Amino acid sequence: MNVGELNGSESLMPETAATDRCWVGFDLGGTKMLAVVTDDHFQPIARKRRKTRSEEDNSIGMGRVINTIERVLEEAGITADRLAGIGIGCPGMLELDRGIVREAGNLGWENVPVQSQLEKAFGCPAVILNDVDAGVYGEYRFGSAQKAHTALGIFPGTGVGGGMIYEGRIFRGKNCSCLEVGHMQVMADGPRCSCGRQGCLEAVSSRLAISAAAAQAVFRGQAPKLAELAGSDLANIRSGMLVEAIKKGDKIIEQIVKDAAGHLGTAIGGLVHALAPDVIVLGGGLVEAMPDLYVEQVSAAAKKWVLPAYAKTYEIVAAKLGDDAVALGAAAWAEATIAA
Amino acid sequence: MNVGELNGSESLMPETAATDRCWVGFDLGGTKMLAVVTDDHFQPIARKRRKTRSEEDNSIGMGRVINTIERVLEEAGITADRLAGIGIGCPGMLELDRGIVREAGNLGWENVPVQSQLEKAFGCPAVILNDVDAGVYGEYRFGSAQKAHTALGIFPGTGVGGGMIYEGRIFRGKNCSCLEVGHMQVMADGPRCSCGRQGCLEAVSSRLAISAAAAQAVFRGQAPKLAELAGSDLANIRSGMLVEAIKKGDKIIEQIVKDAAGHLGTAIGGLVHALAPDVIVLGGGLVEAMPDLYVEQVSAAAKKWVLPAYAKTYEIVAAKLGDDAVALGAAAWAEATIAA
Numbered sequence: 001m002n003v004g005e006l007n008g009s010e011s012l013m014p015e016t017a018a019t020d021r022c023w024v025g026f027d028l029g030g031t032k033m034l035a036v037v038t039d040d041h042f043q044p045i046a047r048k049r050r051k052t053r054s055e056e057d058n059s060i061g062m063g064r065v066i067n068t069i070e071r072v073l074e075e076a077g078i079t080a081d082r083l084a085g086i087g088i089g090c091p092g093m094l095e096l097d098r099g100i101v102r103e104a105g106n107l108g109w110e111n112v113p114v115q116s117q118l119e120k121a122f123g124c125p126a127v128i129l130n131d132v133d134a135g136v137y138g139e140y141r142f143g144s145a146q147k148a149h150t151a152l153g154i155f156p157g158t159g160v161g162g163g164m165i166y167e168g169r170i171f172r173g174k175n176c177s178c179l180e181v182g183h184m185q186v187m188a189d190g191p192r193c194s195c196g197r198q199g200c201l202e203a204v205s206s207r208l209a210i211s212a213a214a215a216q217a218v219f220r221g222q223a224p225k226l227a228e229l230a231g232s233d234l235a236n237i238r239s240g241m242l243v244e245a246i247k248k249g250d251k252i253i254e255q256i257v258k259d260a261a262g263h264l265g266t267a268i269g270g271l272v273h274a275l276a277p278d279v280i281v282l283g284g285g286l287v288e289a290m291p292d293l294y295v296e297q298v299s300a301a302a303k304k305w306v307l308p309a310y311a312k313t314y315e316i317v318a319a320k321l322g323d324d325a326v327a328l329g330a331a332a333w334a335e336a337t338i339a340a
Numbered sequence: 341m342n343v344g345e346l347n348g349s350e351s352l353m354p355e356t357a358a359t360d361r362c363w364v365g366f367d368l369g370g371t372k373m374l375a376v377v378t379d380d381h382f383q384p385i386a387r388k389r390r391k392t393r394s395e396e397d398n399s400i401g402m403g404r405v406i407n408t409i410e411r412v413l414e415e416a417g418i419t420a421d422r423l424a425g426i427g428i429g430c431p432g433m434l435e436l437d438r439g440i441v442r443e444a445g446n447l448g449w450e451n452v453p454v455q456s457q458l459e460k461a462f463g464c465p466a467v468i469l470n471d472v473d474a475g476v477y478g479e480y481r482f483g484s485a486q487k488a489h490t491a492l493g494i495f496p497g498t499g500v501g502g503g504m505i506y507e508g509r510i511f512r513g514k515n516c517s518c519l520e521v522g523h524m525q526v527m528a529d530g531p532r533c534s535c536g537r538q539g540c541l542e543a544v545s546s547r548l549a550i551s552a553a554a555a556q557a558v559f560r561g562q563a564p565k566l567a568e569l570a571g572s573d574l575a576n577i578r579s580g581m582l583v584e585a586i587k588k589g590d591k592i593i594e595q596i597v598k599d600a601a602g603h604l605g606t607a608i609g610g611l612v613h614a615l616a617p618d619v620i621v622l623g624g625g626l627v628e629a630m631p632d633l634y635v636e637q638v639s640a641a642a643k644k645w646v647l648p649a650y651a652k653t654y655e656i657v658a659a660k661l662g663d664d665a666v667a668l669g670a671a672a673w674a675e676a677t678i679a680a
Contacts (some may be wrong), residue, residue, distance in 0.1 A: 149514035150514065162614070171506070171615075172616070173489070173490060173616025173618065174490065174616070174618045176616055176650075177616075178613065178615055178616035179614055180613035180614060180647070180650075181613070181614050183610060183613045183647055184524075184607075184610030184611070184613065184614060185607070185609075185610050185645065186525055186526070188528075188530070188606075190528070266525055267525070269525075270524030271524070271614075273520035273522075273523045273524065274502070274518060274520060274521050274524060275511075275513075275518055276512070276513025276514070276516055276517075276518035277513075278513065305537060307520070307523055309433045309443070309516075310516075310520075313514070
């Protein structure tokens with residue numbers, strides 16, 4: 001599925017019967033937000049995408065979230081009384097049972113009662129969940145992990161996010177989300193991580209770690225194609241450029257990506273013994289930009305690591321839903337939670 | 341709780357009313373087996389402990405398991421028609437849904453239909469489960485992890501075993517047990533593991549890894565107390581001797597144990613982000629021999645590793661049930677499975 005441009009919107013099926021229940025799924029990211037209205041089968045009716053922070057206002061409040069939902073409903077020609085529920089995937093540390101975002105550095109949020117504010121604004125049940133969990137749940141319900149007993153999702157990006165669907169429900173802590181696999185130690189005394197520790201998985205296999213190694217290669221003159229595309233500022237290096245540089249012949253970039261995928265695969269191999277997932281979904285921009293290379297490299301490294309007894313218990317696949325995964329997963333989770 | 345001597349047995353409450361339901365829990369280990377008959381509240385009535393292999397016969401068959409249960413029932417003065425169910429904790433690779441031990445190297449077993457043979461022999465429902473899972477479930481029901489939302493059990497022994505109770509049920513794969521945490525890589529290019537790979541958790545923190553390091557210290561003349569107690573053959577080094585050597589002043593042995601506990605604590609810290617357990621139970625002979633030292637060292641290392649957001653979400657405790665954990669957990673799991 002593709003979505004409208006940033007800050008754009010589209011109405012896909014405005015003719016939906018007025019008596020049907022509708023859902024809203026929301027993806028609240030650090031840089032952009034996406035609201036999707038769906039019908040009762042979670043088919044998108046309309047989408048609204050906006051930057052998380054407006055140009056005038058550097059603080060983002062619940063007002064902007066609510067306003068975005070109002071706009072997408074308007075776009076779809078749907079009134080709030082038809083809404084059966086709202087699910088919103090949020091970053092940061094969440095208090096799941098009370099529906100509060102306890103702390104989200106990216107948003108500058110502390111103790112924001114997201115659930116109650118949405119319920120008040122739209123007069124329907126709302127639920128919050130971790131954004132990566134929402135994405136994995138989306139893949140479980142509608143994407144490449146359907147019908148899995150245990151679906152483990154791993155999303156290498158700025159960090160390495162994870163989520164798990166276990167026997168149909170999102171795996172969680174007593175009152176918090178989990179599967180923060182990025183901060184497991186995989187290399188004692190390894191590279192320094194964003195968290196201050198050494199040798200975390202995300203310090204060796206995130207997109208950021210790849211970009212840092214790639215920028216060094218550019219600086220050393222070993223990656224002329226990437227030098228043309230992005231230069232040596234790692235802030236400019238995007239997943240698509242890495243793919244293009246590899247295609248154009250930057251062998252060292254290919255090796256850097258393969259190394260990172262290899263570390264990820266070894267860690268996933270360890271998680272196969274620990275969690276016995278039958279489906280492992282890889283997603284995020286990096287994987288989307290080079291699904292074949294990535295899935296192949298991760299699979300090869302995992303295969304080397306996994307004990308013979310577990311060799312045939314799992315498959316590794318690429319995510320399918322792209323930018324819609326979090327919003328659709330959140331909407332479907334709202335239904336699953338309300339029904340429970 | 342203490343148990344009778346090896347190959348001994350005891351009858352604790354033979355006067356139980358004849359109308360009450362009884363359960364059998366069974367711990368099938370590589371060197372010894374333990375059968376426990378309990379009342380309907382899982383209070384032990386009698387125990388029967390035997391070596392897994394008899395002196396005459398180096399192969400152990402289901403006959404010996406069945407015979408041990410018959411003997412413990414006799415001891416307790418209970419007839420098979422009062423049995424509500426049998427739970428048996430088994431090592432190796434299990435096919436949970438069909439109740440088959442697919443492969444257990446320690447026992448020399450391949451494709452043994454344990455569940456159906458027990459059901460046929462005793463005319464009551466039976467269930468098989470992984471032995472470590474059974475032990476953790478025992479701690480969850482009757483020991484130090486009661487009422488946990490997510491109880492993670494870690495048992496450093498010859499390897500490093502693990503099990504998890506999630507929302508009241510044993511966490512499992514589609515058709516296999518899991519939480520084989522011993523084979524997660526914690527040290528890229530680290531010491532060689534039993535599985536052939538390098539840097540697995542169990543290669544740096546199992547009792548065997550400790551014994552190997554301790555034997556080296558003895559050989560080098562750095563651990564005179566352990567030299568007196570055990571010599572340099574690591575097959576002779578038992579947990580109790582390590583404690584005694586430490587008490588008598590072998591500083592290097594203390595350091596070796598602390599190093600291993602530290603690696604374990606770091607790995608547990610990583611699992612806190614991944615699984616958000618609210619209770620982590622440490623068990624097995626090594627922990628039992630020095631619970632304070634071990635829990636303290638593991639906790640300190642975990643605390644250093646855990647991200648601030650998860651700092652107050654968990655506690656680390658020592659197991660309570662000792663040798664009874666697996667059998668009692670298996671019996672209680674039989675009830676939970678039959679009721680489900």
